Amino acid sequence: MRDNMTWFGLSFFFILAASYFSVYGKPTGVHLRNMDSFISAVEQVENSNPGLSPLTLVRALRTTAGHDDPLTIHYLGASNKLGDSKTLETAILNATSFSFFDKASHHVVTDYGEERGVVLTPDGTTVALAPLLLGIEVGLKAKMEAAPTVGMFPLTLARTLGLSFLSLQDFPPSHRLGPDGCWDSVVQPRVFKLARPPTLATNSLINGGMDGAILGTLLSNLSASEQLQNLSTTLKGYYSYVLPEGQGLDGVSHPVSPNRREISRSILEPLDPHKQVIETLKLIWKLEGTEWISLDTNVEKSVKEGLQAFVYKYWDCPAIIPRCQWGAEAYHGTPVPLSLPLAFLYIHHTYQPSSPCLSFPQCSKDMRAMQRYHQEDRGWGDIGYSFVVGSDGYVYEGRGWHHLGRHTRGHNSLGYGVSIIGNYTSVLPPRHSMDLLRHRLVQCAVDGGRLVANFTFHGHRQMVNYTSCPGDAFYSEVTTWNHFKEIDSEKQKKEKDKQVE
């Protein structure tokens, strides 16, 4: 009898566990806060509701997440007023997925700086689900109704930015945005802690807004004859792609998440961000009956300054994967501050690892291996480079903007050392990786006062006589770049050689 009871208890547990694992795919007992888990949960809902339209699904998710505020309703209508309410969350989402979506998409920052309602995407960045899903809903609604999109900019970014700019008017504009944060573990992400006190426009909300605008625009752009894909398929194409060997992002023609800054800029900048933010704020006040706020004479100025900071930080600058995300060890000893701005940028290849890294897990692993080698075998304080460029679409933070690196003997205090992962003796890095370094990182450094405007690029091999770094192929490419200079002794030597000839 007793045995039977136990057996019954156990099998009951196994049934629960089996349905649990089939939903989340990972035998871990706790919901992982990553995009793959979210996509699996979406897929499970789609599989158990054949023929479910993606618009009905995102609306059900909106109800679940409680995103029915006046601005959203103004543009999209109430999520639970779609006629047959039985087809909505009650019927579509079973209790387990309801609880998953409820936790996963409800955006909150707790008093102790934990940001919820965000997920880690496979590219290593963190995205808030609320603005992502709203952007998708705007696009799907336009597509289904064959009408122009309305509310895309307001619901994905303008509201977030405008309210953040106004709420922190007494702070410098760059402090009215962000911050980024770090996961407790990038393999099993559960808790996301912000790096400093939050604004109303955390990095995750901005990333989610950009992604929402991109995917929503893409969906609304589908021609009438094109069949709408499942939500899970749309998300997978954008977040769970595989980059082709040897080409990286050069080999991808559809939008993928590492390009969110460039693509969202190309979609949103032509829509006049200043006008969008001001009009969104006015609409929010009207809907809330608080129009008196618009009499505040600082509104225009706050929005103008805030947007300048936004454009610099999120559209001009590339996304940089912070140390905590790639699993860096702490600096051994005390880092030495640089005195800015610097006048040089020295270009390296890593040689080893010898292959370009094509994914966040691979690039992070390479970063950890180089740091281990520099700290343990060479006895340095930290990974030598200031920044490292992967071929996954991201720049990785080494010693960063403010600390003396160890990359170019005799010149470390004069310039940043930036390396692209790979051996470029006989092949070039992917075009995208070179552009990230040569245009985006450098523009960000100059505009941020870290590099002088007339800075100089040098290859590592020009500064010391014992290396061929950054590789023959890459070096000869670098010699064609603006800001590249031969060094005087090279010039003198060449002139001498000429005279001898």
Ligand SMILES: *[C@@H]1O[C@H](CO)[C@@H](O)[C@H](O)[C@H]1NC(C)=O
């Ligand atoms: C959407 O379509 C418009 C006009 O047809 C086009 O200019 C734009 O590039 C498209 N956007 C995307 C993201 O496909």
Ligand SMILES: *[C@@H]1O[C@H](CO)[C@@H](O)[C@H](O)[C@H]1NC(C)=O
């Ligand atoms: C780097 O590439 C060169 C040329 O292809 C090759 O000779 C060399 O062995 C490579 N080194 C490493 C560490 O892969």
Ligand SMILES: *[C@@H]1O[C@H](CO)[C@@H](O)[C@H](O)[C@H]1NC(C)=O
């Ligand atoms: C760079 O610009 C600064 C001031 O604008 C000037 O003093 C300096 O000589 C310039 N350096 C070079 C290498 O042209």
Ligand SMILES: *[C@@H]1O[C@H](CO)[C@@H](O)[C@H](O)[C@H]1NC(C)=O
């Ligand atoms: C490299 O340069 C150093 C210092 O300029 C010099 O002492 C050394 O002989 C050079 N080595 C080679 C191999 O040219």
